[in-house]
Amino acid sequence: MFRQKSSKLLLVLFVVSVLFFIAQLVTAAVMSFTVHVHEEVTRILNLAVDDHVSIEFTTVSRENMGILDFWVTFPNGTIKMSYGNVGSVSYDFVCEVGGEYTLHFANVGQSEDVLVSLNYDVGHYILGIPQTFFLTITIAVVCVFAIAVFVLTGKR
Numbered sequence: 001m002f003r004q005k006s007s008k009l010l011l012v013l014f015v016v017s018v019l020f021f022i023a024q025l026v027t028a029a030v031m032s033f034t035v036h037v038h039e040e041v042t043r044i045l046n047l048a049v050d051d052h053v054s055i056e057f058t059t060v061s062r063e064n065m066g067i068l069d070f071w072v073t074f075p076n077g078t079i080k081m082s083y084g085n086v087g088s089v090s091y092d093f094v095c096e097v098g099g100e101y102t103l104h105f106a107n108v109g110q111s112e113d114v115l116v117s118l119n120y121d122v123g124h125y126i127l128g129i130p131q132t133f134f135l136t137i138t139i140a141v142v143c144v145f146a147i148a149v150f151v152l153t154g155k156r
Contacts, residue, residue: 033115034115059086059117068106068109070105071104075098
């Protein structure tokens with residue numbers, strides 16, 4: 001009797017820990033920050049090969065449109081893409097080289113601070129399958145395994 005309860009408890013703890021670990025793998029962020037006059041703010045993304053990245057941001061300032069310069073640099077320092085004097089950008093790309101990609105926001109041509117609202121999403125791929133689909137399959141397999149163990153231990 002005690003053995004059945006302890007094995008069921010261990011199984012539940014295992015399933016909860018696997019689900020907690022899987023939930024930690026998701027990478028998405030929404031953030032707001034201020035780029036002061038004549039300053040540059042950077043944000044770093046750690047990416048792997050074949051990651052699908054979606055970047056969106058909008059800018060706001062008190063008096064004008066809140067425009068700034070934006071560019072992304074590769075881990076080796078080369079510029080991936082560059083936009084000058086923009087107030088809103090939506091940009092998607094697939095990561096060709098793993099490493100730290102740097103998002104640069106520069107407020108050089110304005111006379112006031114600019115508030116940036118940044119939203120980015122990183123879609124990871126595991127064994128060529130989108131991470132969310134792979135994790136859904138993994139969760140389903142773990143649940144089926146847990147039910148099978150529960151049923152098999154209950155019949156003894």
